[in-house]
Amino acid sequence: MLRIITQWTEAKAELRRICDRTHDDQVMHKEATVREVLQAVKRQGDRALLDYTLEFDQQHLTPEDLRVGGAELDAAYQQVTQEYIEAIRLAKQQIEAFHRQRVPKSWVHFGEDEIVLGKRYTPVDRAGLYVPGGKAAYPSTVLMNAVPAKVAQVPKIVMVTPPGKEKTISPAVLVAAQEAGITEIYRVGGAQAVAALAYGTETIPKVDVITGPGNIYVTLAKKLVYGTVGIDSLAGPSEVLIIADHTAEPSHVAADLLAQAEHDAMAAAILITTDAMIARSVVDEVERQLVDHPRRILTEKAIAHYGLVITVDSLEAAAELSNEFAPEHLELEVEDPWSVLQNIRHAGAIFLGDSTPEAVGDYLAGPNHTLPTSGSARYASPLGVETFLKHSSLIQYSPTALQKVAQAVDTLASAEGLHSHAYSVRVRMRGKLSSDG
């Protein structure tokens, strides 16, 4: 049952509790396990991958099983419907169109005295995409990770995903990967897969950046290998915050709250509304929609622990609470969403108006669905082409340009006590002066 909170201080405290829900004490214990896994894979390579896959996924693999073969890739297309293939193609096309917009481009600027300054963007050499699996299949995650890597023109992209029963990978996932142009796929998941991508094994290549969501073990592994490789972010459980006014349709709001809650017992679903009647109707609607929900137990658990309805006096107050929470997904189910947007400072993705349920963004509107969670939208952005690009600064000075700043560099280097910094400019001036005379 969704609780309704009408009191400001209580609302703030509850939002804080929900935002911090993953900072539990168990993490330290799990971190020790993850460190062991990382070390074992670093030392023993494939051998460790097979051992952990047996231990954690109960699948007995041989080294030859690790890479998904061509026959299995081909066969996947026979195991999905034509309708599914078309939906994946539509999604891929729209995700690609969005991600192709405003990709950062290299530039140089020519200044006075033949100074050239610039930025040069290049893709990483190799990217590793983590796709959760096992019992569930997330083809949408494949597209959301693979398409930006492809748009960034990463030369080598590999994917890892844990095997399910009888070593299988979901055909839906294998089709999505191929539609996105990924054919190097490894049948391994968990912290061991992250370790393989970070350090390399006999079979799996070391990559430069690892992206994609996973469970707490995957997230901890990504945090620990960060620095050895780049990562996209530390993904926590998913969350939605909906701001609704009197124009909102309770059955729509309820469906969107449940679409979040059904992901995970740790998922958070929050409604902030200016209308007490809407608040009550949504609570009722959630109960109604839960009745024959195929994931009722898990979804009810999320709603009970991390579901919340807050009533506020104004849309400004709603925006203020939302900014404190910095939600992964923010829906503005209000009469004038663009006006509310002006007061929003932190959110991963913002869905404007009643005809934009989060699900449309989850699958195919185009923007990425890998978004900052647990309040990290305060400083982080959605996964994107930038995740697979980096840039170098370019600097070229002429003798004249160098001469003009020589004294200033000398002064600053001396202030920092760095003798050779100053000398490296002075020695060039000496050459300049002698060639001048």
Add this chain to the structure above:
Amino acid sequence: MLRIITQWTEAKAELRRICDRTHDDQVMHKEATVREVLQAVKRQGDRALLDYTLEFDQQHLTPEDLRVGGAELDAAYQQVTQEYIEAIRLAKQQIEAFHRQRVPKSWVHFGEDEIVLGKRYTPVDRAGLYVPGGKAAYPSTVLMNAVPAKVAQVPKIVMVTPPGKEKTISPAVLVAAQEAGITEIYRVGGAQAVAALAYGTETIPKVDVITGPGNIYVTLAKKLVYGTVGIDSLAGPSEVLIIADHTAEPSHVAADLLAQAEHDAMAAAILITTDAMIARSVVDEVERQLVDHPRRILTEKAIAHYGLVITVDSLEAAAELSNEFAPEHLELEVEDPWSVLQNIRHAGAIFLGDSTPEAVGDYLAGPNHTLPTSGSARYASPLGVETFLKHSSLIQYSPTALQKVAQAVDTLASAEGLHSHAYSVRVRMRGKLSSDG
């Protein structure tokens, strides 16, 4: 004494050893200390800051000492030269001009069926800048961190830096901070300062992103608080790699190698050259310039352990080795640097031609001097305005647009077994159909 390596395999092995020089076993031990510091600051706030400052910096502070006062800020200007103030102003102006170029801007795209998609950029609310201190003073680091934060229009920027003897902060640092518009400065350093910025204390505000370089304790603290706050990068010891051909001037190359080595006994200074004579001359020049170097012992140590000269057959081979190392600073001391640039894939900042010593970029050319180290240029970029910005995706669908994709969303949601995702679209169609009829 700089060693010369002529053998390809040995060169690769040596570059690998140098690149991995910070991955030592001591890190685990230090991490335990850092965890303790973080926990203590989280629980005890200011009290812990004062205790650790006494323990690590041997300075006995009161809570009132933590914030640098107005009188001290004013007095700093009396303790530096006019020449210094002018040099800082020149540097600030040029850094600002560079960072103002191509700042990411919010955009929306209007598609068919009244679909609106976009990206909305906003600054973080609060940034915390770490500036190393104690015995040394790094006013350039102040500018390189503060200017991009200011350009990003971060509303609240605070700085932390450890106190030196008699609780003082370098006047050069205090002047640089004020010139960059920073006046909220706290007298605390090390892991305890990072903890204060990540969690907040009675005196120091919690921030959203922490930037700036520091020693191994600061870096470990940043890694551990990453996820609670954003960070710029995990900075390791500094490094330069110089590619030189027969046109290079040995005394210039030697000065630039030493300008790196003088930073730190862990700093790396590498020359790759196509000319064996240049190689020998640079080795001699380094010896000569070391004779009366004010930091001779430390600099010699860096050169001995992490200095290297490699001779290669071609500039292509030089670029290949450089790409494997992915240097923080890359100098192209060659006849045609723009042609060599075409083969460079990974580097933090690239200095083209003989008149562009690294020092000019360290202080005032404009691009940032906070750059990816230890091979992280393979996936990371220089500090910049983007470090202080994040964006939200914007999505608005119309009823017509939603109807057109309804079937595809349904198909994909069903493939992932997510009932309410599908329902959240279907329930809106129902409304649509009934209002149509």
